[in-house]
Amino acid sequence: MLAYLNGEYLDRARAAVSVEDRGFLFGDGVYEVTRAHDGRLFEAERHLRRLERGLAALQIARPRELESGSLIEISERLLRDDGLTSGDATVYLQITRGVAPRTHHFPPAGTSPTVYLSASSLAVPDDTRARGAAVILTTDLRWERCDLKTINLLPNIVGKQQAVAAGAFEAVFVRGDVVTEGASTNVFAVLDGELRTHPATHRILPGITRDVVLEIARESERELGVPVREVSLTSVELRRASEVFLTSTTNDVMPVTCIDGAVVGNGTPGPIARRLHAALVARMTGTAAAAR
Numbered sequence: 001m002l003a004y005l006n007g008e009y010l011d012r013a014r015a016a017v018s019v020e021d022r023g024f025l026f027g028d029g030v031y032e033v034t035r036a037h038d039g040r041l042f043e044a045e046r047h048l049r050r051l052e053r054g055l056a057a058l059q060i061a062r063p064r065e066l067e068s069g070s071l072i073e074i075s076e077r078l079l080r081d082d083g084l085t086s087g088d089a090t091v092y093l094q095i096t097r098g099v100a101p102r103t104h105h106f107p108p109a110g111t112s113p114t115v116y117l118s119a120s121s122l123a124v125p126d127d128t129r130a131r132g133a134a135v136i137l138t139t140d141l142r143w144e145r146c147d148l149k150t151i152n153l154l155p156n157i158v159g160k161q162q163a164v165a166a167g168a169f170e171a172v173f174v175r176g177d178v179v180t181e182g183a184s185t186n187v188f189a190v191l192d193g194e195l196r197t198h199p200a201t202h203r204i205l206p207g208i209t210r211d212v213v214l215e216i217a218r219e220s221e222r223e224l225g226v227p228v229r230e231v232s233l234t235s236v237e238l239r240r241a242s243e244v245f246l247t248s249t250t251n252d253v254m255p256v257t258c259i260d261g262a263v264v265g266n267g268t269p270g271p272i273a274r275r276l277h278a279a280l281v282a283r284m285t286g287t288a289a290a291a292r
C-alpha cells in the first residue's frame with residue numbers, strides 16, 4: 001500500500017514524518033476522509049471546500065497540491081495503484097502546519113505544510129445496518145470549533161472507546177441537554193413527524209454525508225412524508241424519537257435502534273433511514289437500482 005507524502009509516492013510502511021512535525025507535537029492540522037466507489041471519489045469538491053475552509057480558519061498555509069488542484073489526481077492515483085478500483089474505499093488526507101522547532105505560536109512564515117494521503121479499502125457495515133446500531137450518550141467535552149475537521153480528536157476517541165467498552169457502535173455527544181453529534185457521525189431523528197438534525201453551527205462538524213442526506217430529504221420531502229428541520233434535539237427528545245440514524249462517509253446512513261440500552265421506536269431500522277440510505281447509495285454508485 002502506498003502513501004503520498006510531500007510530493008512523493010512511497011511504500012506506506014516506510015513513509016515517515018519528522019518528530020518536529022506540528023501534527024505529531026500539537027495535533028496542529030486538519031484532515032478529510034473521502035469515500036470512493038469503484039475508484040470514483042464521491043463529493044470530492046465538497047470535501048475540498050471543507051478542507052480549504054479549515055486551513056483558512058486555522059491560518060495553515062495552503063500547500064502547493066491545493067494551489068495546483070492536484071489533490072483529486074493524487075487520490076485517484078492512490079486508488080488505482082493500490083488496486084482499489086472496484087468496490088468501496090476511502091482516501092485519507094492530512095495537512096499539518098509543517099516541521100519546525102517546537103513553539104506554541106505559529107512557525108516562521110514559509111514553513112511548508114506537511115501533506116499526507118493514503119487510500120484504504122472500506123468494509124461497509126451492512127450487517128450492523130440491517131439490525132440497527134446501539135449508541136450511548138456521553139457528555140460533549142469538545143472545544144467551541146467543532147465545525148473544523150482538526151486532527152485533535154481526543155474527546156472523540158475517548159467517547160468512541162466508551163461506546164466500544166459498552167458494546168455500542170457510537171457515542172453520541174450531549175452538551176448541556178442538547179444532542180450535538182456522534183464521535184465520528186452526525187445524528188438525525190424523526191420526531192413528531194419531522195426529520196431533525198442539529199444546525200451546522202460551531203458545535204458540530206458539517207458532515208458531507210449530512211449535507212447530501214439533507215439535500216436528498218428536501219428533494220423527496222413529499223414522498224418521505226416528513227418535513228426537514230435543522231433544529232437540535234434534547235436527549236429526552238432523542239429517546240422518544242420514532243427513528244434515529246447516524247450519517248458519515250464510512251457509515252452512509254446507519255439506523256440506531258438502541259440508546260443507552262433503551263429501544264428506539266419499534267426496535268428495527270425505520271423506513272425514513274432505509275429510504276435515505278438507498279437514495280444515498282444510488283447517488284454514490286450512480287445507479288437508480290439501489291434506490292428501490
Ligand SMILES: Cc1ncc(COP(=O)(O)O)c(C=O)c1O
Nearest residue numbers: 184185186205207208209248249
Ligand atoms: C465529529 C464528526 N462528525 C461528523 C462526521 C461525519 O462527517 P462526514 O459525513 O463528512 O464523514 C465525522 C466524520 O468523521 C466526524 O468526525
